[in-house]
Amino acid sequence: MRVILFGAPGSGKGTQGDLITKRYGFPRISTGDLLRRAVQDRTSLGKKAEGLMKAGKLVSDEIVEELVRERISAADCRKGYILDGFPRTIAQAKALERIDGRRPEIVIGIEVRPEILFSRLTGRWVCPTCQAVYSHGVRAPRHHGLCDICRSELVQRADDKPEVIRERIRVYEEETAKLKDYYLRQNTYRPVDGEGGVEDIFKKIVGILDAEAVKEEEGRITR
Numbered sequence: 001m002r003v004i005l006f007g008a009p010g011s012g013k014g015t016q017g018d019l020i021t022k023r024y025g026f027p028r029i030s031t032g033d034l035l036r037r038a039v040q041d042r043t044s045l046g047k048k049a050e051g052l053m054k055a056g057k058l059v060s061d062e063i064v065e066e067l068v069r070e071r072i073s074a075a076d077c078r079k080g081y082i083l084d085g086f087p088r089t090i091a092q093a094k095a096l097e098r099i100d101g102r103r104p105e106i107v108i109g110i111e112v113r114p115e116i117l118f119s120r121l122t123g124r125w126v127c128p129t130c131q132a133v134y135s136h137g138v139r140a141p142r143h144h145g146l147c148d149i150c151r152s153e154l155v156q157r158a159d160d161k162p163e164v165i166r167e168r169i170r171v172y173e174e175e176t177a178k179l180k181d182y183y184l185r186q187n188t189y190r191p192v193d194g195e196g197g198v199e200d201i202f203k204k205i206v207g208i209l210d211a212e213a214v215k216e217e218e219g220r221i222t223r
């Protein structure tokens with residue numbers, strides 16, 4: 001099963017993606033994480049991406065498409081994977097179909113109002129070691145400022161500054177939001193209300209994915 005987690009920055013794609021991985025075993029592929037690693041490792045790709053990411057702009061389609069192509073060719077993606085943060089443009093969606101057109105492709109659209117996104121992102125803290133994500137109020141760490149999992153000191157992402165967050169939400173509205181219509185036309189878009197608690201949202205996603213898994217199994221039997 002191939003799952004695309006679709007939603008604005010701060011909609012909870014990473015959190016839900018990790019829960020999906022735990023339950024179903026498919027790896028979560030976050031283009032943001034892949035790019036941040038490239039920036040940290042000072043690769044030539046990372047150097048190209050860094051300034052754009054800091055400004056809240058999109059990195060070029062060619063760069064992210066190449067990252068995705070390479071990652072999903074790995075053995076652990078053979079049975080399926082979860083894409084988080086890709087595609088973000090119609091060109092990327094079309095590239096994905098060329099790279100891997102297998103069905104079913106399920107697009108989980110996590111829908112959250114913009115005013116909620118902003119406060120979630122300004123209150124977000126991440127672990128630089130294991131990438132766990134925390135948020136004031138919703139998912140606070142047990143010990144202030146420390147990761148529950150590996151005890152590293154939590155940091156804020158360079159692009160979680162208010163002015164960059166505003167730009168990221170603007171870029172989402174301008175470039176990425178139209179993908180919803182694209183996937184609605186393909187009949188693969190499944191909306192999920194992303195404003196409740198983490199567990200409630202996850203339950204809705206499980207309902208969708210389990211129903212798709214049943215359909216996939218029935219299709220296999222009748223083929």
Ligand code: AMP
Pocket residue numbers: 009030031032033035052053054056057058059060061064084085086087088092159168
């Ligand atoms: P994210 O972690 O998904 O919020 O992504 C962080 C940043 O990485 C974005 O603001 C973009 O600068 C860049 N990025 C991640 N995924 C993509 C993508 N699919 N296309 C273009 N830029 C991306």
